[in-house]
Amino acid sequence: MADRRTRITRATRAGLAWDQQHHAVVPPIYLSTTYAWTKPGESSGYEYSRSSNPTRSLLADTIADLESGAGAEITASGMAALTTMVAAFAPAGSVVAIPHDCYGGTWRLFNALAGKGQFELVSVDFTSATSMAELWPRRPALVLLESPSNPLLRITDLATVIEAAHGVGAVVAVDNTFLSPALQRPIELGADIVIHSTTKFLNGHSDVVGGAVVGATPEIVQELRWWANCLGTPGGAFDSYLTLRGLRTLGVRMKAHCENAQALAELLAQHPAVSATHYPGLTDDPGHDLARHQQDGFGGMLSFELADLAAAKRCLTGLTCFSLAESLGGVESLICHPASMTHAAMPPDVQAAAGISDGMLRIAVGIEEIHDLVDDLRAGLDRARRS
Ligand code: PLP
DSSP states (O other), X not given: OOOOSOHHHHHHTTTTTOOTTTOOSSOOOOOOSBOOOSBTXXXXXXXXXXXXXXXHHHHHHHHHHHTTOSEEEEESSHHHHHHHHHHHHOOTTOEEEEETTOOHHXXXXXXXXXXXXXXXXXXXXXXXXXXXXXXXXXXXXEEEEESSOTTTOOOOOHHHHHHHHHHTTOEEEEEOTXXXXXXXXXXXXXXXXXXXXXXXXXXXXXXXXXXXXXXXXHHHHHHHHHHHHHHTOBOOHHHHHHHHHHHTTHHHHHHHHHHHHHHHHHHHHHOTTOSEEEOTTSTTSTTHXXXXXXXXXXXXXXXXXXXXXXXXXXXXXXXXXSEEOSOOOSSSOEEEOTTTTTTTTSOHHHHHHHTOOTTEEEEEOOSSOHHHHHHHHHHHHHHHXXX
């Protein structure tokens, strides 16, 4: 029978009736690396924890359910999820397309593999019809999308781009790290694969590095899981346990992230020190209408531009509610300088093409009391203005 409960309730209650032996409310953690066979040729279903592990399976099934997928594999990091996906779905000599403004580590991985001659790589602006018109005749085997993009929060029309990519026979993967399935479900828009850095919103507490790769069909899931086992990319049981614990509060956290981000974006948009604010929740943002239609909320990430690096440094020095740190999706607010931090792997010309300037700062908005965040950021912006 179909589970009629909402995603939020399913996330909160994942695995609560799982322990049939002692009826523990919170499901136990299985740390064993190996499992006894009943007899030769007959295992219990679990054999060795690189191939599968009960705690990892519970998290994988939960994330697959939330993403409307057929199944998932939990990996040791978001990069391990991308590595598994690319090993499985980028044949030798094929054309692979990635967003021109994707996460810096993703850019580095795909460029490094292309540099080894594994495939031909094309960087595409998936918000530009002209850029995409040049891609389709090259018949890419694999297309990776990120929406919203990092750090400019550009919104890609996922259903339209996925349909066009399928038209030329491509497998389409969407990195859904920035929104989580609480706010966007790419498989429902036609994607074949969803990637997560669970390090971010899914775990939500900045204490686990992990990833997930979700397949839309059992065949895709089987391929992904085969490659994960082959490469050794799966995540550990303890990390899976912690991530499942974090996932239980996904609904309330995402609501608070969105509310706080909207308030900060409105502050930034009217402050004289700020030349541009990138947040799809602002009505004049170029991605606003599409995000309203495609997403269930505008998310907890935003970026903005100050005059130059010196102004950015003045803003950062003295903040008390924003830690200067990479990453995102934790309950605490983080601020970073993409050009020298998250996107440092991109050379300056690639950063410029992606729209990343020296005066840009990115905020991963946390769930602190909004008045504290507003007061602290306003003081930083006032400092940025004083030269
Ligand atoms: N995808 C996105 C959108 C990210 O922001 C990140 C990391 O910041 C990754 C993938 C890689 O994830 P991880 O750091 O867990 O390997």
